[in-house]
Amino acid sequence: MMNRLRLKAPRGVDILEHKQMSRSARRLAAIILGVVLAASGFRALIRARTYQVFGVLVDRVNTREPVVALTFDDGPNTTTIDGILQVLAESNVRATFFVIGNELETHPEAGRRLVAAGHELGNHSYSHRRMVFTSPAAAQVEIERTDALIRTVGQSGAVVFRPPYGVKFVGLPWYLRQNGRTSVTWDIEPESFSEVA
Ligand SMILES: [Zn+2]
Structure with missing residues (x-):
C-alpha cells in the first residue's frame, strides 16, 4: 500500500507540473501573439x-x-535631371518633384531648372529621416526649412508634403493638420510592374 502511494504521488506531481507549464506556455504564446x-x-x-x-x-x-x-x-538629383527634363519636355508632361531640403540647399540651380520648366516642387522634409516618432516641433523645422528653400528657387502657391519613406504616426500628421497641409502619397510605383522592369 505504501509503495503504491509513493509511486502514484510523484506521477501526480509530474502531471500537475506539466499542466502548469502548459498553461504558462499558452499564456506566453498568447502574449507573444499579441x-x-x-x-x-x-x-x-x-x-x-x-x-x-x-x-x-x-x-x-x-x-x-x-x-x-x-x-x-528625393531630388533634386543633378545626375538624372538632364535626362528626366528632356523626356518630360519631349512628351509635354509636367510632374511633381518631392525634393529633400538639404539636397535643394546644395543644388538650388537644379531646383530652379525644375520650376522654370513648369514642374511643381513638393516638400519631402529637410533631412529625409523617418518621421515616425517626430514631435510636431521637429516636424515644423523639417517642413518650414524646406518650404523656405522651395520658395527661394521660384515656386509660389501651396506646397504639398510627402513623408520620407511614406511613414508617419502622430506628431507629423498633427503638425500637418494644424497648418492645413496636405500629405500626398502614391498608389503605383515602379515595383508595381515588376514584369516590365
Ligand atoms: Zn524619399
Whole structure:
C-alpha cells in the first residue's frame, strides 16, 4: 500500500507540473501573439499610404480622364535631371518633384531648372529621416526649412508634403493638420510592374 502511494504521488506531481507549464506556455504564446499582432498593426498604420491619423492625405484622385499624376522623390538629383527634363519636355508632361531640403540647399540651380520648366516642387522634409516618432516641433523645422528653400528657387502657391519613406504616426500628421497641409502619397510605383522592369 505504501509503495503504491509513493509511486502514484510523484506521477501526480509530474502531471500537475506539466499542466502548469502548459498553461504558462499558452499564456506566453498568447502574449507573444499579441505583441506580434500589435507590432504588425503598428507597422501597417505608420506605412499606410491611404490613411494618416490626422489631416488630409491624398493617394489618388478619382477621375474619368485617362491620366496619372507623375511624381519623383528625393531630388533634386543633378545626375538624372538632364535626362528626366528632356523626356518630360519631349512628351509635354509636367510632374511633381518631392525634393529633400538639404539636397535643394546644395543644388538650388537644379531646383530652379525644375520650376522654370513648369514642374511643381513638393516638400519631402529637410533631412529625409523617418518621421515616425517626430514631435510636431521637429516636424515644423523639417517642413518650414524646406518650404523656405522651395520658395527661394521660384515656386509660389501651396506646397504639398510627402513623408520620407511614406511613414508617419502622430506628431507629423498633427503638425500637418494644424497648418492645413496636405500629405500626398502614391498608389503605383515602379515595383508595381515588376514584369516590365
Ligand atoms: Zn524619399
